[in-house]
């Protein structure tokens with residue numbers, strides 16, 4: 001059976017939420033998020049970068065939440081919650097999935113390691129906030145005429161993006177009404193509420 005290693009509030013929300021949306025059988029195993037456990041030999045055998053989430057399905061062990069979402073769709077969704085591969089709609093589906101992880105959550109990360117050591121922390125924070133606002137301008141415009149990223153139907157792209165937006169809820173404030181309403185729609189979904197209770 002599909003097993004997902006989960007820590008509340010982390011990116012493991014995405015694959016678990018998707019499984020609940022698809023009504024799949026999934027074993028959700030809570031993980032100790034302490035650096036000590038994540039540095040342990042046991043956890044590194046499952047997640048070599050020492051991060052959460054991880055997924056095991058039979059002989060398959062994998063990391064990266066977005067890749068898990070794609071794997072679950074390809075293997076178990078039977079066409080649900082994603083467009084047909086090779087279509088324009090599929091291209092936009094992937095665009096939003098990647099944007100939700102690679103672009104929107106990036107300003108959240110600490111990139112000091114890539115920066116000059118004498119960078120000022122305050123300036124880095126200001127830069128991260130500015131980048132997050134640029135991303136929210138993009139999302140706000142995309143949601144101007146639609147309830148979900150791909151149009152009128154909820155898809156797994158909303159799972160990817162919904163989690164990222166929920167993490168940045170305090171940045172949204174009242175400046176992005178479309179995005180705020182979108183987040184409320186995500187939070188109202190029974191599958192999302194089920195993950196939040198774990």
Ligand SMILES: N[C@@H](CCC(=O)N[C@@H](CS)C(=O)NCC(=O)O)C(=O)O
Pocket residue numbers: 009010011012050051052053063064065066101
């Ligand atoms: N791109 C990866 C990011 C994984 C990631 O950064 N996970 C966080 C929790 S949301 C983590 O484990 N952080 C601990 C650390 O980086 O030390 C994914 O989507 O799975």
